[in-house]
Amino acid sequence: MxxxxxxxxxxxxxxxxxxxxxxxxxxxxxxxxxxxxxxxxxxxxxxxxxxxxxxxxxxxxxxxxxxxxxxxxxxxxxxxxxxxxxxxxxxxxxxxxxxxxxxxxxxxxxxxxxxxxxxxxxxxxxxxxxxxxxxxxxxxxxxxxxxxxxxxxxxxxxxxxxxxxxxxxxxxxxxxxxxxxxxxxxxNDPDERYGCRFLTHMEDREKIEKARSILLEQLDAPITIRDLARRVAMNECYLKKGFKAMYGTTIYDYFQKERMEKAKSLLYEKGMSVSDVAILMGYSCISHFSTAFKKHTGLKPCELLLR
Incomplete structure (x- = not known):
């Protein structure tokens, strides 16, 4: 619901x-x-x-x-x-x-x-x-x-x-x-909760929620903030500010966190290889994927497979 x-x-x-x-x-x-x-x-x-x-x-x-x-x-x-x-x-x-x-x-x-x-x-x-x-x-x-x-x-x-x-x-x-x-x-001031007056309107909050859904639907295909803003019909500045106010983090950091959590699941629960997971997550370079994964989890992908 x-x-x-x-x-x-x-x-x-x-x-x-x-x-x-x-x-x-x-x-x-x-x-x-x-x-x-x-x-x-x-x-x-x-x-x-x-x-x-x-x-x-x-x-x-x-x-x-x-x-x-x-x-x-x-x-x-x-x-x-x-x-x-x-x-x-x-x-x-x-x-x-x-x-x-x-x-x-x-x-x-x-x-x-x-x-x-x-x-x-x-x-x-x-x-x-x-x-x-x-x-x-x-x-x-x-x-x-x-x-x-x-x-x-x-x-x-x-x-x-x-x-x-x-x-x-x-x-x-x-x-x-x-x-x-x-x-x-x-x-109370309308800005008290979010620091964003426009988020008091249901339509704008729904646009932020839609942007989040788009990110989660395509974790394997990074999208620019400009394209994301265009897809939800919202000003880029409002989108960035509103997203951080509602979810407590930037669009990029949120995307990376969810992306690495999915990668972690594929490695640990599905037993897929590091190279296959890197490709599925949209990385053309395995070393870049490994660096991003370690930054998020504190482990290299290969170390997780050994556990």
């Missing part, structure tokens, strides 16, 4: 690490005429450097449809004991934080407010416009979830309500998230 990868790339900057995630549970709730709530909880075996991230996603009004707002969160959490008949004293007292069976998790939480509900909130308002909803362009703004927001998220994930009470509970908590996120959205 594109939205999942979008926020995961911010919460877990190293793409390979997100592959360690295992879906442990999920939930989807529709509160009629109000919102849609989804939860995806992932667990992992090895420690992961998870950075709590929130995104405000805005889609402008279309013909016959009001503007829509979506709040996405990726936060480090814990999966607690799921046994309702558990006699553990701590669980019985509701002190889940000390649950002996808790497992570290990455929680993906999405709250999508239905357009009519957002419109009803703004009726009669004369001063504050929620999330600048008069904008004609879609945008995405990334913020750091505040302490209050993370507390609310914890409550939304761990509760015992069912049926209509669950709907009431989720609606009340979702409104708190909307309030806290709105405060941050209006107070």
């Amino acid at each position: 594109k939205e999942l990868q979008d926020i995961l790339s911010l919460a877990i900057p190293q793409p390979a690490m997100s592959d360690q995630l295992q879906l442990a549970e999920q939930d989807a709730v529709n509160v009629p005429d109000c919102l849609d709530f989804t939860l995806q909880r992932f667990t992992y075996d090895k420690p992961l450097p998870v950075e709590d991230v929130a995104m405000v996603v805005y889609q402008p009004a279309k013909r016959g449809q009001s503007a829509a707002v979506e709040l996405r969160y990726c936060v480090a959490g814990n999966r607690y004991c799921q046994n309702p008949s558990c006699t553990d004293e701590l669980c019985a007292k509701g002190q889940k934080g000390n649950c002996k069976e808790k497992v570290a998790s990455v929680d993906m939480i999405t709250v999508r407010f239905q357009p009519a509900f957002i419109q009803s909130l703004q009726k009669g308002a004369t001063t504050t416009t929620l999330f600048e909803l008069q904008s004609r362009k879609p945008f995405v703004k990334t913020i750091q979830p505040c302490t209050k927001s993370k507390s609310v998220l914890e409550q939304m994930v761990h509760h015992n309500y069912e049926g209509v009470l669950k709907h009431i509970f989720l609606q009340s908590k979702a409104l708190e998230l909307l309030l806290f996120s709105s405060d941050q959205f209006m107070q």
Whole structure:
């Protein structure tokens, strides 16, 4: 799912690490005429450097449809004991934080407010416009979830309500998230997260993502930044600046890292020869490939084969 990868790339900057995630549970709730709530909880075996991230996603009004707002969160959490008949004293007292069976998790939480509900909130308002909803362009703004927001998220994930009470509970908590996120959205500089104002627009972020996909699709055929910029219809300067802001490295360094990781896999897992891998990776000179490989891995290709 594109939205999942979008926020995961911010919460877990190293793409390979997100592959360690295992879906442990999920939930989807529709509160009629109000919102849609989804939860995806992932667990992992090895420690992961998870950075709590929130995104405000805005889609402008279309013909016959009001503007829509979506709040996405990726936060480090814990999966607690799921046994309702558990006699553990701590669980019985509701002190889940000390649950002996808790497992570290990455929680993906999405709250999508239905357009009519957002419109009803703004009726009669004369001063504050929620999330600048008069904008004609879609945008995405990334913020750091505040302490209050993370507390609310914890409550939304761990509760015992069912049926209509669950709907009431989720609606009340979702409104708190909307309030806290709105405060941050209006107070923080749009450049706070990336240092690139243009990346607050969804179209520009999608172009950067497309550029990354192109790089990964042709690791054996290096492409110039000029050609890459042309293929995604973006200014070269914006492409370079935006790519580094989103992925924390230059286009060239990212390409080389992924290229050498693929070469490493071909050598170590497939057992291919150094010369064959060099050719597959687009190198006409084996010594140049060997130098690049050692710079990335600390080993010469032939040394890896001996292991």
